[in-house]
Amino acid sequence: MGFKETKTIDQVLNEVIRYIRHVPRVVEVPISEALGKYLAEDVVARFDVPGFNRSAVDGYAVRSIDTFGASSTNPITLRVIGFLAVGDDPNKYVLNPGEAVEISTGAPLPVNADAVVMYEDTRRSGDFVEVLRPVPPMGNVSRKGEDVKANEVMFRRGMKLLPWDLGVLASMGVQRVRVFLPKIALISTGNELVEVNDVPSSGPPPGKVINSSRFVIEGLVRSLGCELDYLGIVGDDEDKIANIIGNAIRNYDAVITTGGVSVGKVDYTVRAVMKLNPEYLSHGLSIRPGRPNSIAVVNGKPVFMLSGFPVAAATGFDVLVRPILLHMMGGDDDPKPIIKGILTRRVSTPVNTRSFVRVRVYLGKDGRVYVEPLALTGSGILSTLVRGNGILIVPENREGFDEGDEVEVVLIRPLFREEGS
Numbered sequence: 001m002g003f004k005e006t007k008t009i010d011q012v013l014n015e016v017i018r019y020i021r022h023v024p025r026v027v028e029v030p031i032s033e034a035l036g037k038y039l040a041e042d043v044v045a046r047f048d049v050p051g052f053n054r055s056a057v058d059g060y061a062v063r064s065i066d067t068f069g070a071s072s073t074n075p076i077t078l079r080v081i082g083f084l085a086v087g088d089d090p091n092k093y094v095l096n097p098g099e100a101v102e103i104s105t106g107a108p109l110p111v112n113a114d115a116v117v118m119y120e121d122t123r124r125s126g127d128f129v130e131v132l133r134p135v136p137p138m139g140n141v142s143r144k145g146e147d148v149k150a151n152e153v154m155f156r157r158g159m160k161l162l163p164w165d166l167g168v169l170a171s172m173g174v175q176r177v178r179v180f181l182p183k184i185a186l187i188s189t190g191n192e193l194v195e196v197n198d199v200p201s202s203g204p205p206p207g208k209v210i211n212s213s214r215f216v217i218e219g220l221v222r223s224l225g226c227e228l229d230y231l232g233i234v235g236d237d238e239d240k241i242a243n244i245i246g247n248a249i250r251n252y253d254a255v256i257t258t259g260g261v262s263v264g265k266v267d268y269t270v271r272a273v274m275k276l277n278p279e280y281l282s283h284g285l286s287i288r289p290g291r292p293n294s295i296a297v298v299n300g301k302p303v304f305m306l307s308g309f310p311v312a313a314a315t316g317f318d319v320l321v322r323p324i325l326l327h328m329m330g331g332d333d334d335p336k337p338i339i340k341g342i343l344t345r346r347v348s349t350p351v352n353t354r355s356f357v358r359v360r361v362y363l364g365k366d367g368r369v370y371v372e373p374l375a376l377t378g379s380g381i382l383s384t385l386v387r388g389n390g391i392l393i394v395p396e397n398r399e400g401f402d403e404g405d406e407v408e409v410v411l412i413r414p415l416f417r418e419e420g421s
Contacts, residue, residue, distance in 0.1 A: 006284035006291060008396060009319045009354060017327055019280040021300035024182035024253040024328050031169050034161045037179035037225040038329040043155035048145035049171050052090060052108045056142045060100040060122060060129055061113035067134040075123065075130035084110060100129055109141065116140040148172055158330030160225070180329040182226040185248035188214050188233045189241055189259040189269050190308055195233065213258045213310040220317045221256070224325055236260065241272035249276070249298050253328070256321065259308030261292040269305050270294060278303070286396065288355040290315040295324075302328075311385065315356050337411040339390070341369035347392065348400040355394040358384040361409050362416035370418075371409055389413035 007015075026040040055061060062078060070076040078100040082093050090108035093101050100117075101110045109116070114137050121133040147168075148154055154172065155165065161179070169177065193211045194204050204210055214230060221228045231248060234241050241260065248255045260269030261283070270283050278296035285293050293316030294305040304321045306313040326333055341361055349355035360372040371392060374384045390409040394400055401407050 006286045007282055008286045012282050012285065012295065012320070013323055016280055016282065016295055016297060016302070016324065019297040019300070020302055020324065020328065022253060022328070024180050024325075026178055027181045028176050028178045029181075030176050031166050031174060034169075034177050034179055035163065035166060036223075037161055037177075037181065038326075038331040039155055039157050039159050039161065040178040040180050040329075041157050042153050043169065043172075043174060043177060045148045045150055045152045045154050045172050047173065048150050049148035050142060050144060050146065053114075053138075053144050054106055054108050054142050055084075055103045055116045055140065056105065057116055057118045057140045058105050059103060059116050059118040059140065060131075061095070061103045061109050061116050062100045062131070062135065063095055063097065063112060064115035064135055064137045064139065066098060066100075067115070067117060067131045070131040070134045072132045075132050077128050077130050080124075080127055080129050082110075084108065100131075102129075106142075114138060114141070158332070160331055160334070180225070180331075182224075182253040182325060182328065183251075184221050184226050184228045184325075185231055185252040185255045186214065186217055186221070186228055187231045187241075187244055187248065187255065187257045188308075189236065189257055190233070191236045193233045193259070193308075213306075213308060213313045216310050216314050217256060217258065217306070217317060220314065220322070224322065226325065236268045238268050238272045238275070241269055242275040245273060245298075245303060246276055249301050249303065252301075254302045254304065254325065256304045256306060256317075258306045258313050261294050261305045261307060267292075273298070273303055273305065276303075285316070285320070286353050287315060287319060288350060288353050290319070290356075291353075293320055295320055311358070314385070319354075338408050339369060339411055339415070340406055340408055341371040343392075343401050343403055343405045343407050344370050344372045346400065346403045347373050347394065349394045349398070351399050352396050354396050355400075357392040357394060358388045359390045359392045359409055360388045360416060361390040361411065362418050364418050369415070371407055385412070389416060 081099050083102040084107040085104045086106040090110055093110040095110055095112040115135040117131050117135050123130040188211050192209045194208045196210050218228055234244055245255055257269050273296045276298045278298045280297040283294045290307055290312035292307045296303045302324055306316040347357055358374045360374055362370055364370050374388045390411050392409050
């Protein structure tokens with residue numbers, strides 16, 4: 001028996017966010033541990049960066065007025081009174097008319113200097129330097145506050161911290177930041193499952209399946225900067241499943257389950273969640289693969305019920321779990337690399353269903369990009385995500401694409417090259 005009716009992804013997302021009241025855990029961490037985390041508050045600069053005017057080039061700090069009229073045929077001679085390096089005190093020298101200070105890139109300007117002449121525009125002779133080209137006020141100078149201004153909101157709540165963000169935070173004197181660190185519980189369900197550590201070298205016993213979906217979901221959760229506790233495998237028992245989910249929802253920011261979401265005698269997880277009196281429950285999505293993926297809200301927290309098949313579970317995570325966890329943290333999803341290519345054979349998909357087709361994208365011998373479908377069905381064939389390198393998304397209003405069509409593909413690995421190309 002199949003699903004009588006399913007909702008689109010957009011319908012479910014628009015509905016469910018109205019019921020999610022819970023704000024995930026916030027912790028303060030040193031910036032060295034903040035990479036990939038989402039900020040839980042704005043970060044305001046306490047001081048200017050840089051905190052002083054500094055040279056943007058190697059050359060000579062000068063009073064710009066002293067260089068006006070300089071040329072290669074009519075150089076202006078200035079007396080060099082010293083040298084300033086990065087880290088030197090700018091009060092070390094005070095420029096008077098007709099004087100210059102040799103200076104390194106990044107060094108502070110001496111008192112009264114308002115410009116820097118590059119070495120290339122000078123000619124040195126002993127304690128004197130000839131200026132061969134005029135420099136305007138603040139020429140070749142990195143101004144105070146040019147990078148970051150005091151009291152500027154440099155980082156907004158919900159921003160994902162990238163490597164260069166950590167460098168900017170350090171330049172601002174920020175040592176620790178408050179970030180969201182949602183704690184997620186993962187529960188696997190199904191009598192057929194065994195853990196990989198319990199499988200002999202000859203393979204799992206007949207009828208048993210290694211719990212590979214666990215590792216797919218664990219990786220996806222951690223890629224969002226969240227913590228995850230794996231609570232193990234629970235057999236196909238409604239009461240046991242309801243009990244472990246009920247306990248988890250009290251102690252975690254969100255719960256993810258895999259398995260037990262198909263329609264009929266084996267939808268133990270959905271029936272177990274119904275015993276918890278959810279404020280919201282949606283069973284099934286208009287997607288392929290991953291039609292059984294479902295969601296509920298219990299006590300203001302999301303319970304994601306994903307398919308037990310790994311590809312379908314991964315699809316459910318991307319379209320359902322990821323956007324909702326990001327919504328809870330006030331964050332936006334990372335941009336996805338898109339490439340266009342020529343479809344090598346027809347792709348037929350059900351109407352009114354958003355389909356995610358695993359494909360192999362490669363550069364042909366003719367220099368063109370081609371898209372080869374790998375699997376239209378088989379939500380448990382995880383290897384297609386290894387043999388392939390892209391996902392072709394067919395929207396709900398199409399029944400597929402024809403051979404030779406130019407299509408857009410989301411790359412999940414680098415472009416392959418056809419042998420000989």
